[in-house]
Amino acid sequence: MLKKKLEALGYPTPSDLALSNRKDFASTILWLEDQKIRLYAIEDREILRNVDNAQMWEDGYLKYCADLNMPSLGTQNEQLAWILGHAIRLEFLDDPAQYESINSKQTLPKINGSQPHQQKVQVIFEGKMNVDDKEFIAGVRTLAGQLNVPHHPNHLLQLEAVARVVHERLSPAARGRQPITGTPFPFDKGNDVVSANDPALDLPMRILRLLQIQSLRQLQTHINETIVSVQNLTANPKTDTKLGKVGF
Amino acid sequence: MVVRSYNDELGYLEKINDHCWKIKKGFQPNMNVEGCFYVNSRLERLMLEELKNSCRPGAVGGFLPGVKQIANVAALPGIVGRSIGLPDIHSGYGFAIGNMAAFDMDNPLSIVSPGGVGFDINCGVRLLRTNLFEKDVQPVKEQLAQSLFDHIPVGVGSKGIIPMNARDLEEALEMGMDWSLREGYVWAEDKEHCEEYGRMLNADPAKVSMRAKKRGLPQLGTLGAGNHYAEIQVVDEIYDKWSASKMGIEEKGQVVVMIHSGSRGFGHQVATDALVQMEKAMKRDKIETNDRQLACARINSVEGQDYLKAMAAAANFAWVNRSSMTFLTRQAFAKMFNTTPDDLDMHVIYDVSHNIAKVENHIVDGKERKLLVHRKGSTRAFPPHHPLIPVDYQLTGQPVLVGGTMGTCSYVLTGTEQGMQETFGSTCHGAGRALSRAKSRRNLDYKEVLDKLEQIGIAIRVASPKLVMEEAPESYKDVTDVVDTCHAAGISKKCIKMRPIAVIKG
Numbered sequence: 001m002l003k004k005k006l007e008a009l010g011y012p013t014p015s016d017l018a019l020s021n022r023k024d025f026a027s028t029i030l031w032l033e034d035q036k037i038r039l040y041a042i043e044d045r046e047i048l049r050n051v052d053n054a055q056m057w058e059d060g061y062l063k064y065c066a067d068l069n070m071p072s073l074g075t076q077n078e079q080l081a082w083i084l085g086h087a088i089r090l091e092f093l094d095d096p097a098q099y100e101s102i103n104s105k106q107t108l109p110k111i112n113g114s115q116p117h118q119q120k121v122q123v124i125f126e127g128k129m130n131v132d133d134k135e136f137i138a139g140v141r142t143l144a145g146q147l148n149v150p151h152h153p154n155h156l157l158q159l160e161a162v163a164r165v166v167h168e169r170l171s172p173a174a175r176g177r178q179p180i181t182g183t184p185f186p187f188d189k190g191n192d193v194v195s196a197n198d199p200a201l202d203l204p205m206r207i208l209r210l211l212q213i214q215s216l217r218q219l220q221t222h223i224n225e226t227i228v229s230v231q232n233l234t235a236n237p238k239t240d241t242k243l244g245k246v247g248f
Numbered sequence: 249m250v251v252r253s254y255n256d257e258l259g260y261l262e263k264i265n266d267h268c269w270k271i272k273k274g275f276q277p278n279m280n281v282e283g284c285f286y287v288n289s290r291l292e293r294l295m296l297e298e299l300k301n302s303c304r305p306g307a308v309g310g311f312l313p314g315v316k317q318i319a320n321v322a323a324l325p326g327i328v329g330r331s332i333g334l335p336d337i338h339s340g341y342g343f344a345i346g347n348m349a350a351f352d353m354d355n356p357l358s359i360v361s362p363g364g365v366g367f368d369i370n371c372g373v374r375l376l377r378t379n380l381f382e383k384d385v386q387p388v389k390e391q392l393a394q395s396l397f398d399h400i401p402v403g404v405g406s407k408g409i410i411p412m413n414a415r416d417l418e419e420a421l422e423m424g425m426d427w428s429l430r431e432g433y434v435w436a437e438d439k440e441h442c443e444e445y446g447r448m449l450n451a452d453p454a455k456v457s458m459r460a461k462k463r464g465l466p467q468l469g470t471l472g473a474g475n476h477y478a479e480i481q482v483v484d485e486i487y488d489k490w491s492a493s494k495m496g497i498e499e500k501g502q503v504v505v506m507i508h509s510g511s512r513g514f515g516h517q518v519a520t521d522a523l524v525q526m527e528k529a530m531k532r533d534k535i536e537t538n539d540r541q542l543a544c545a546r547i548n549s550v551e552g553q554d555y556l557k558a559m560a561a562a563a564n565f566a567w568v569n570r571s572s573m574t575f576l577t578r579q580a581f582a583k584m585f586n587t588t589p590d591d592l593d594m595h596v597i598y599d600v601s602h603n604i605a606k607v608e609n610h611i612v613d614g615k616e617r618k619l620l621v622h623r624k625g626s627t628r629a630f631p632p633h634h635p636l637i638p639v640d641y642q643l644t645g646q647p648v649l650v651g652g653t654m655g656t657c658s659y660v661l662t663g664t665e666q667g668m669q670e671t672f673g674s675t676c677h678g679a680g681r682a683l684s685r686a687k688s689r690r691n692l693d694y695k696e697v698l699d700k701l702e703q704i705g706i707a708i709r710v711a712s713p714k715l716v717m718e719e720a721p722e723s724y725k726d727v728t729d730v731v732d733t734c735h736a737a738g739i740s741k742k743c744i745k746m747r748p749i750a751v752i753k754g
Contacts, residue, residue: 191662191741192631192633213642
């Protein structure tokens with residue numbers, strides 16, 4: 001995914017990015033600030049330019065993160081993902097008209113799809129709380145941090161993810177539930193092919209499909225439970241061996 | 249009918265790859281599309297020999313060779329894609345058994361043909377798993393076979409032991425497995441793991457003749473004769489560990505029960521009635537076919553619609569039938585092992601139909617189209633993530649149950665994406681005859697056949713032993729050849745192999 005984002009930004013060597021190497025990471029950050037983000041004036045970027053002096057660069061980087069208003073993220077990977085996302089957002093906002101044709105055709109359904117989500121949360125808090133209040137946002141971020149829910153730019157979506165984690169894992173019903181037994185099915189071992197040569201596409205597709213299968217399974221289980229409760233009223237199986245010739 | 253020498257005939261056949269042959273237009277008159285068939289080298293020899301024999305001067309009578317039948321089907325109005333022969337193909341009434349063909353629902357000239365479904369409408373296979381292992385069953389094998397034989401009515405003219413009156417039958421024809429569910433003969437999960445969820449919604453019992461209902465009523469819940477059987481099998485080989493585990497099959501030696509049955513005399517009567525109606529319709533609508541046996545009617549004509557509704561009722565009959573036998577099997581096992589079917593984990597793995605016509609959506613030439621898919625001696629094999637397969641099999645693909653010949657092995661395959669593209673999501677259904685019934689009766693002795701089974705340690709109970717040689721392994725193609733061809737051609741994937749330890753037969 002990082003590679004896809006780097007490609008989108010026109011990074012010269014998107015596939016050679018070695019994340020284990022802090023120096024490479026530093027040059028990537030510098031490139032992003034120089035070419036795309038431009039948060040600082042050119043002369044203020046000096047603090048990020050000391051790629052060879054690790055200590056000085058780390059100090060500069062910490063300040064840079066704070067100035068970018070980056071939420072506190074654990075790993076270097078997450079930080080890079082966030083900065084890349086930020087850069088792409090800026091790039092897009094520079095000239096939204098340029099992307100209009102893609103927007104209207106391909107991402108419009110997505111925008112439509114996310115609206116009910118936003119509304120869902122908003123409706124709950126309607127008239128009781130301002131969901132765009134700074135304190136509210138900070139509260140959501142803290143809660144998410146404690147539950148290890150990944151960062152999302154839209155705090156309402158993140159709140160929904162938090163709600164889901166609470167519902168699935170922490171609610172009294174979930175705590176009382178029997179743990180699922182049986183051999184787990186490794187999800188890359190199915191017979192389905194998504195895109196074998198593109199892991200960046202393959203993995204998220206599989207995860208989305210698994211989520212779809214999970215909700216289908218829940219639906220099917222509800223159907224079965226309903227059938228069983230109806231059976232309690234209607235079922236009366238009987239056999240009468242006098243009726244037929246059995247086993248000549 | 250064109251008369252050509254064998255060598256001239258070969259000019260119309262072309263081997264595209266190791267497992268597939270093309271039948272070019274012109275092989276039979278008026279072909280609208282090309283034909284094709286899937287074979288390996290051994291099955292190929294059988295196929296071509298059959299054609300060769302029919303080219304000999306003076307060869308008359310009997311069915312046309314399979315290749316010719318595929319080509320005649322390709323000449324039917326409204327056919328799309330190709331007329332496809334699966335590896336287990338053998339001559340049948342009109343359509344060869346093991347032939348699938350799809351017709352465009354949006355073409356007003358497209359037809360539906362009872363010959364493309366077969367006389368045993370919704371003949372199919374159901375597989376039940378258990379949590380027993382071979383070592384649990386071997387010592388009581390004979391008693392268990394006897395117990396099954398005592399529970400499931402078998403043989404020509406056998407009668408069901410589940411009380412049914414005419415009203416029950418009407419309801420069962422309309423509701424299919426939902427009737428069995430309502431009456432409590434099956435579990436909710438059984439419906440989930442059944443093709444079409446065990447019910448064709450367009451069934452209309454009013455379109456079924458009195459005669460068919462009279463034949464059907466006493467036969468509901470009976471196994472029947474012919475190639476139908478109930479087998480206790482043992483998992484012999486697992487090729488695809490993860491898919492098998494999704495089906496609840498964890499290890500070699502696990503015991504499963506396979507039930508192969510259909511709609512008995514009921515379906516036969518529905519098909520016979522329809523053929524009479526269709527001959528009239530053909531004259532009226534001036535439909536011409538290469539073979540009189542390919543009687544058909546336009547899908548949108550009264551006769552076509554009536555047949556589809558009656559066929560759906562017969563399909564429902566078959567599902568109720570297999571469900572009733574599932575109930576009886578569970579009872580037999582529960583009594584034998586002094587426990588409940590639940591504790592024996594006797595869930596239905598899947599239930600397939602291999603004689604049926606269904607409306608399905610497929611991509612043809614890059615466009616989605618609504619087709620009437622005829623599968624005669626051919627099993628649906630949908631790929632992973634297809635919306636019409638149960639949620640439990642979304643990752644593996646639809647299970648395909650391939651029953652072998654009495655005394656040989658059976659297989660479970662899974663559907664593939666390639667099969668969806670090449671064969672409208674269809675694959676083989678069984679071994680496929682090599683010798684005709686009459687020929688097997690002449691050449692084989694029933695005592696020898698039974699002795700042989702006993703020697704390899706299979707407990708057998710037969711209602712009409714004198715018909716057993718029709719079903720002897722020698723009368724059939726090798727099911728392993730058939731399944732290997734499907735696997736190698738990529739139209740389905742091998743998952744599990746089972747071998748029988750006890751057989752109940754009509």
